[in-house]
Amino acid sequence: xxxxxxxxxxxxxxxxxxxxxxxxxxxxxxxxxxxxxxxxxxxxxxxxxxxxxxxxxxxxxxxxxxxxxxxxxxxxxxxxxxxxxxxxxxxxxxxxxxxxxxxxxxxxxxxxxxxxxxxxxxxxxxxxxxxxxxxxxxxxxxxxxxxxxxxxxxxxxxxxxxxxxxxxxxxxxxxxxxxxxxxxxxxxxxxxxxxxxxxxxxxxxxxxxxxxxxxxxxxxxxxxxxxxxxxxxxxxxxxxxxxxxxxxxxxxxxxxxxxxxxxxxxxxxxxxxxxxxxxxxxxxxxxxxxx
Amino acid sequence: xxxxxxxxxxxxxxxxxxxxxxxxxxxxxxxxxxxxxxxxxxxxxxxxxxxxxxxxxxxxxxxxxxxxxxxxxxxxxxxxxxxxxxxxxxxxxxxxxxxxxxxxxxxxxxxxxxxxxxxxxxxxxxxxxxxxxxxxxxxxxxxxxxxxxxxxxxxxxxxxxxxxxxxxxxxxxxxxxxxxxxxxxxxxxxxxxxxxxxxxxxxxxxxxxxxxxxxxxxxxxxxxxxxxxxxxxxxxxxxxxxxxxxxxxxxxxxxxxxxxxxxxxxxxxxxxxxxxxxxxxxxxxxxxxxxxxxxxxxxxxxxxxxxxxxxxxxxx
Numbered sequence: 001x002x003x004x005x006x007x008x009x010x011x012x013x014x015x016x017x018x019x020x021x022x023x024x025x026x027x028x029x030x031x032x033x034x035x036x037x038x039x040x041x042x043x044x045x046x047x048x049x050x051x052x053x054x055x056x057x058x059x060x061x062x063x064x065x066x067x068x069x070x071x072x073x074x075x076x077x078x079x080x081x082x083x084x085x086x087x088x089x090x091x092x093x094x095x096x097x098x099x100x101x102x103x104x105x106x107x108x109x110x111x112x113x114x115x116x117x118x119x120x121x122x123x124x125x126x127x128x129x130x131x132x133x134x135x136x137x138x139x140x141x142x143x144x145x146x147x148x149x150x151x152x153x154x155x156x157x158x159x160x161x162x163x164x165x166x167x168x169x170x171x172x173x174x175x176x177x178x179x180x181x182x183x184x185x186x187x188x189x190x191x192x193x194x195x196x197x198x199x200x201x202x203x204x205x206x207x208x209x210x211x212x213x214x215x216x217x218x219x220x221x222x223x224x225x226x227x228x229x230x231x232x233x234x235x236x237x238x239x240x241x242x243x244x245x246x247x248x249x250x251x252x253x254x255x256x257x258x259x260x261x262x263x264x265x266x267x268x269x270x271x272x273x274x275x276x277x278x279x280x281x282x283x284x285x286x287x288x289x290x291x
Numbered sequence: 292x293x294x295x296x297x298x299x300x301x302x303x304x305x306x307x308x309x310x311x312x313x314x315x316x317x318x319x320x321x322x323x324x325x326x327x328x329x330x331x332x333x334x335x336x337x338x339x340x341x342x343x344x345x346x347x348x349x350x351x352x353x354x355x356x357x358x359x360x361x362x363x364x365x366x367x368x369x370x371x372x373x374x375x376x377x378x379x380x381x382x383x384x385x386x387x388x389x390x391x392x393x394x395x396x397x398x399x400x401x402x403x404x405x406x407x408x409x410x411x412x413x414x415x416x417x418x419x420x421x422x423x424x425x426x427x428x429x430x431x432x433x434x435x436x437x438x439x440x441x442x443x444x445x446x447x448x449x450x451x452x453x454x455x456x457x458x459x460x461x462x463x464x465x466x467x468x469x470x471x472x473x474x475x476x477x478x479x480x481x482x483x484x485x486x487x488x489x490x491x492x493x494x495x496x497x498x499x500x501x502x503x504x505x506x507x508x509x510x511x512x513x514x515x516x517x518x519x520x521x522x523x524x525x526x527x528x529x530x531x532x533x534x535x536x537x538x539x540x541x542x543x544x545x546x547x548x549x550x551x552x553x554x555x556x557x558x559x560x561x562x563x564x565x566x567x568x569x570x571x572x573x574x575x576x577x578x579x580x581x582x583x584x585x586x587x588x589x590x591x592x593x594x595x596x597x598x599x600x601x602x603x604x605x606x607x
Contacts, residue, residue, distance in 0.1 A: 175423055178416070179416060184436060185405055
């Protein structure tokens with residue numbers, strides 16, 4: 001029964017990881033940007049949420065209504081300026097720029113705020129509680145909520161990409177940027193939209209993480225970025241549902257590891273990550289390796 | 292405008308020889324051509340002394356051309372002659388080192404590619420360049436995203452290519468080469484271009500498929516498009532073109548109307564042979580574009596696959 005509990009907890013945590021990972025996957029899939037600042041963006045989202053909650057006293061749960069649009073606008077602006085100009089200089093430059101961005105964000109947070117851990121208290125609403133199945137399985141409403149949010153976000157993203165005009169343009173630009181230009185599409189604008197979506201989803205991830213756990217300026221690279229990478233690699237690049245699957249596999253591996261020995265939690269996740277890299281480098285869901 | 296300087300000896304010497312050969316009507320046109328524009332009033336698209344470098348390599352060397360409304364302007368030349376570079380520079384995918392691209396009287400040289408496309412310069416690129424993970428219909432929808440107003444719709448493309456409607460939900464990756472080329476043409480058409488640039492339509496396709504695609508051209512041209520096409524397959528280009536320009540290693544070596552040039556001239560310009568030399572030892576195998584199959588000027592117009600390309604309709 002404890003194993004069943006571990007698996008359930010793992011699956012639910014996987015939703016959180018998928019929230020972190022889908023933006024990373026999108027930015028790589030569309031503009032071939034490996035965004036090393038992705039985790040720090042989640043933490044920025046969490047800090048903005050903290051500020052919004054402090055000022056407006058709205059419940060943490062609803063802070064996303066303000067935080068996500070702010071981050072989306074920030075994403076568009078950053079893509080059109082910093083990231084685009086580094087993309088024009090090559091893939092390596094982009095990698096270095098996002099790495100630098102990560103360092104800058106982390107140290108700016110340390111400088112202007114402090115190294116204290118924070119949490120976005122969920123208040124006294126029902127989501128702080130949990131329910132039990134039998135005597136061994138206890139499930140927090142918050143984790144269920146995060147998982148549901150992740151599924152809804154992925155469904156929405158899937159629908160957006162496959163059915164909307166801009167989604168179609170995003171896929172076209174990802175396939176062949178020049179051909180898209182010849183159809184009159186300004187790929188830089190499309191990149192901006194993709195970045196806005198990525199920043200918006202990672203902000204959701206940051207808020208979810210802030211409610212679920214504690215965050216500090218360094219949490220972004222310590223934890224979130226690595227988990228997001230692991231989820232993307234396990235699931236397979238460029239596949240949204242692969243991202244969810246990757247998150248779930250990572251979550252389950254961690255929980256099972258923790259069940260064996262609490263100190264194995266993170267290790268078990270990375271062992272699965274390594275195993276996938278060795279045995280199935282294209283990920284669990286991808287049809288073929290991306291060149 | 293002055294006479295373009297970058298013209299090989301073949302041109303000047305051949306020109307004298309040809310003037311004696313061609314009919315009076317032909318000579319009148321020829322003497323006016325190309326710069327004094329016996330071909331309509333103002334060019335729709337004009338390229339002035341375009342020089343393009345790929346790194347150190349000079350891919351185009353002061354190439355000029357003027358495309359008039361309603362024309363089918365063919366650029367021929369061997370591999371590496373700079374044909375594709377010319378088209379890619381016109382749509383804005385390469386930056387010229389020197390020279391200008393003027394479209395509808397406006398200088399487009401510094402305009403971004405997508406602005407040129409929405410302005411009406413649309414290319415069917417070499418190798419088709421479809422969006423492989425998108426369906427046939429989605430490829431057409433992308434083409435129509437920023438379409439100018441005009442006669443072409445996705446519906447009309449389905450009418451032009453009968454098989455396409457049934458297979459519109461298939462990914463273009465799963466189509467054959469000829470089918471992909473048709474989708475690429477459809478994707479360009481639904482944007483309702485004023486100038487349609489066709490880059491090596493025949494590349495990698497079976498001759499029968501090429502013929503079928505070129506046979507569609509009459510319907511496409513009837514909608515009032517101007518076409519600038521690049522071909523390695525010279526006989527195919529001569530059959531459809533109303534104006535011809537030959538490139539060799541980035542230079543213009545021949546320019547004129549297909550009815551005014553002889554196969555020998557084309558061959559000389561195409562391979563850079565000495566003028567008057569008709570192949571012989573230096574000439575590569577015939578498979579190189581079917582040069583042996585070029586019909587004499589008189590016959591070229593007698594069986595037009597491409598309406599609008601015959602001299603008579605050009606005159607009207």
